[in-house]
Every structure is written in C-alpha cells, then in structure tokens.
Amino acid sequence: MDLGYHQDLQRQYEQQFGNNGGYSHGTREKSLLPQRSVVSKGKYCLQDFQIMRTLGTGSFGRVHLVRSVHNGRYYAMKVLKKQQVIKMKQIEHTNDERRMLKLVEHPFVIRMWGTFQDARNLFMVVDYIEGGELFSLLRKSHRFPNPVAKFYAAEVTLALEYMHAHNIIYRDLKPENILLDRNGHIKITDFGFAKEVVTVTWTLCGTPDYIAPEVITTKPYNKSVDWWSLGVLIFEMLAGYTPFYDTTPMKTYEKILQGKVNYPPFFHPDAVDLLSKLITADLTRRLGNLQSGSDDIKSHPWFSEVVWEKLLAKDIETPYEPPITPGVGDTSLFDQYPEEHLDYGIKGEDPYAQYFTDF
C-alpha cells in the first residue's frame, strides 16, 4: 500500500475544499439533462488518422491513440475485429454500442465522433481521455479517502441518471471503464453492454464482481442493476477491494447470491447506510429503483454536501489532477501494450458486411 500517495491525495483534496470537500449542504438539482443532440456525426475513413500507440486492449481488438491529419488533434480509435465479434456472438451488442455512443451527450460520458469499417474491422473514433483509468489511480492509491470516493461516485451518479433518463442501461460499471480527463473529471467509456431498454431485459452480461444477483439468476432485470454496480464501485473505492471478491467467477457469483457484505470498520456510517441500500437483492428496497428514482441516491446523507448543479457544470475542483501535458498526445498514464502488425484498411470481399451496415 502506498500510504504516502494516499495521504497526499487526501491532503490535496482537503486543502482545496476543506473537510467537506467544498460541497455545500442541502441543495438538490431540478433538471439535469441537456438536450439530446440532433447534430449528425461525420463520416471518416482510416486515411483521416495517423495511428499511434495502443492505449488498451479488449476482447475484440484494441484502442489506439490516433491523430487527425486534418486538425492535428488526438483521438482514441477503438478497433474491433469483425470475426472476433461474430465468434463471441456480440453482433447485437456491437451495433448497440455504436448506436448508444452516437446518442449520448453528457459531460461525464465519452463522446463519439464517427465510425467506419473495412473488410475485417470496425472503427469507432472517440475523444482521447488523457488521464488514464480510475482503476489505475485506485490501485496506485490502494483506496480513496471518503471525500475522494464521494466525488467520483457523484459524477458517476449523474452519468447513470442521464443514461437511464434516455432508457439506456449501462451494465458494465467498473473502475476500468471510468477514465479521467485532463482536469480529473470522469468520462465513462465502453458502451459494449449498454442497451436501450424501456422495461426489462434478460441477457447475462457484465463483469463478475459487479453483477447484480437478478442478472446472475437470469430473472428479468431493469436499470437498477446499474445502481447495484454503483454500490460495488463505491465499496471498492473506499475499501480497495470489491465486496464479493473471490478466486473464481463462480465463487464470486455464489457470494453475490448469498448477499452478505462485510463493511470495514473505517467506512463512514453514512456510506454503510447508502451501500446497504444499493447492494441489496431486494428490488423493493434498492435505492434508485424506488418511486423517486435517482433522487433517493442524490439526497442520501452520504451525498449531503454535493451541490449537484455545480458538479454537473464541472464547477467543483477535482481531487486529483492527472500529471500530464494536455493536448500533445501524452500517454504516460496508460500501460504499455505490445504492438502487433495491423491489418487495417484491407479492401476486398467482406463476408460479414450484412451484420454491420450502420458502421
């Protein structure tokens, strides 16, 4: 555990905001949602970008740092191998991901600029988020002090509230999918499991440690699976480990179904109260799923200092400013990945063309 780093983070945050993290008491937001964009996003091609290093790898391909040959700006380009998408039966999820990304427009959600394809790959161009994954910061810090966890949790809450207002269930909340921008605000990325759902859905997906019990038991489920995952995320930020951690996914699922959470004694009582109301299998008790929806979470005592309007306007200083040079393609906060020969831009016969007509 890197205690010095951890204490620095706390000291830095308290210096900036005082003990209450700079939030003021008792205010609640009325309307959060910016208008859905009607601007159509442009069509690009591979020649519009210079491909640089790999920022991350996923199950179907990799994400590259790229530079626009037109405006010199940096973007992230997610590349998915069609064959792999098909092999893993993810055609629908991939088309959903593109559709959801095109739809969303929120300060704490990644912005997509365009998509295209070649005979073998699908390409999605999104903003390059320079500060790295919240996951890396959390592992480096071991765990976050209460006000730091609260800051990130509050921004995530606004992002989820926005998605749910547009009938999008996100389904893959975890620190690996939360990036930090140059100022330290969050951006939720990876809409690979996001889905537009008005009522309920059934698919088993997500990441074992973060999956709600109703998803494991393949019952119909709704948006409230994301509020369960928010509870797991807050737990992990405060504790440094997830509440149902075990050595295999099966054992983790068993623990989730047993539903017993051991709260470390250093958790603030308000945090324990909130988490016990999020990490609950009882859907008639889970906050976010009740009559007042996300307002019940936002007005919970753990969040009492948060001024939601200021947070949405990014008018609250962040607890950690990533140590990078902005705007120059600085990748120092991303892990190194072995680069491989790229087969991008291949023309010719495309046996999978009919599956990805939107790209």
Ligand SMILES: Nc1ncnc2c1ncn2[C@@H]1O[C@H](COP(=O)(O)OP(=O)(O)OP(=O)(O)O)[C@@H](O)[C@H]1O
């Ligand atoms: N816009 C971005 N800016 C900077 N880095 C990014 C961006 N998008 C993705 N990354 C990096 O690439 C990694 C993989 O991206 P993403 O999660 O979207 O891919 P994936 O193929 O869906 O991954 P997985 O299979 O793990 O779900 C991220 O964890 C992050 O480190």
